[in-house]
Amino acid sequence: MGLKSRRVLAAVIALNGAIIVAEVAFSKISGSVALLSDALHNTGDMSALLLAMAAATVAERRASWKKTFGYRRAEVIAAELNSLLIMGLAFYIVYESVDRLIHPSQVNGTIVMAVAAIAFAANLLSATLLRRGAKENINQRGAYLHMLADAGTSFAVLFGGFFTRIFGLYEIDPLVGLFVSAVIFYGGYGLLKDSLHILMEGAPEVDVERIRRKVLQVKGVWDIHTIRCWKVSDEDTYFTGHLVVDPCPLEEAAALRREVERVIKAEGINNVTLQVEIPGEELSCGEGNVL
Numbered sequence: 027m028g029l030k031s032r033r034v035l036a037a038v039i040a041l042n043g044a045i046i047v048a049e050v051a052f053s054k055i056s057g058s059v060a061l062l063s064d065a066l067h068n069t070g071d072m073s074a075l076l077l078a079m080a081a082a083t084v085a086e087r088r089a090s091w092k093k094t095f096g097y098r099r100a101e102v103i104a105a106e107l108n109s110l111l112i113m114g115l116a117f118y119i120v121y122e123s124v125d126r127l128i129h130p131s132q133v134n135g136t137i138v139m140a141v142a143a144i145a146f147a148a149n150l151l152s153a154t155l156l157r158r159g160a161k162e163n164i165n166q167r168g169a170y171l172h173m174l175a176d177a178g179t180s181f182a183v184l185f186g187g188f189f190t191r192i193f194g195l196y197e198i199d200p201l202v203g204l205f206v207s208a209v210i211f212y213g214g215y216g217l218l219k220d221s222l223h224i225l226m227e228g229a230p231e232v233d234v235e236r237i238r239r240k241v242l243q244v245k246g247v248w249d250i251h252t253i254r255c256w257k258v259s260d261e262d263t264y265f266t267g268h269l270v271v272d273p274c275p276l277e278e279a280a281a282l283r284r285e286v287e288r289v290i291k292a293e294g295i296n297n298v299t300l301q302v303e304i305p306g307e308e309l310s311c312g313e314g315n316v317l
């Protein structure tokens with residue numbers, strides 16, 4: 027992560043921190059659980075941003091003889107932890123909202139509207155700042171999507187405040203709180219699923235079967251087996267396999283291997299390792315559990 031994205035993140039974190047403090051304080055003053063839910067939603071974003079920053083710093087540490095991949099998985103683990111954290115917060119809001127639905131209490135709609143309007147503007151500003159880094163990195167994308175969802179939930183809180191003020195229906199406020207927690211669950215689940223996929227060594231967004239077909243089309247290739255395709259982080263994709271070629275001089279086999287590597291990299295993999303074998307050798311490669 028470059029200095030510029032770090033500065034953007036620091037600015038967004040400061041902005042978010044101010045909003046959280048304001049929302050928590052005014053949720054007490056106005057008696058609004060919706061404002062509190064928005065504050066907790068913002069806290070989820072804030073921890074996403076802090077974790078993204080910390081993980082990006084850790085991820086830059088060099089590989090060692092004990093950690094040959096370096097620390098690039100740190101960002102994925104951060105995303106995983108954060109998804110669990112924000113879903114935990116959502117449970118708390120559900121509890122509070124249901125409690126208010128059962129025992130309605132007074133809510134000051136005017137304060138709710140004013141604070142939610144400021145939060146809405148700040149979230150839109152944060153989303154705009156984060157949008158550029160969102161394409162390359164799982165945590166920054168997470169943060170960007172959070173900000174967008176946040177602007178949406180702040181708007182819902184604003185809307186709820188408006189109706190509370192007009193109709194004096196205090197049940198609207200906890201209903202908005204439930205809506206916000208549904209949004210938090212939805213976002214948290216997506217992040218949990220994506221990070222678990224990487225931690226389970228799931229294949230990247232490439233068609234492994236198609237890669238295999240392309241490799242088999244290369245002249246001189248007999249077979250490719252023991253294929254493994256995975257991601258270390260959102261940016262690093264790996265492919266390993268055993269390449270069976272016609273028996274030939276080593277120079278020719280090396281040229282053929284380079285050609286196959288080029289074919290695989292063209293499909294969106296950035297680290298390719300191939301073991302060259304001659305026909306018949308694959309008989310002793312069967313581990314049963316691999317492609």
Ligand SMILES: [Zn+2]
Pocket residue numbers: 251252268303307308311
């Ligand atoms: Zn083999």
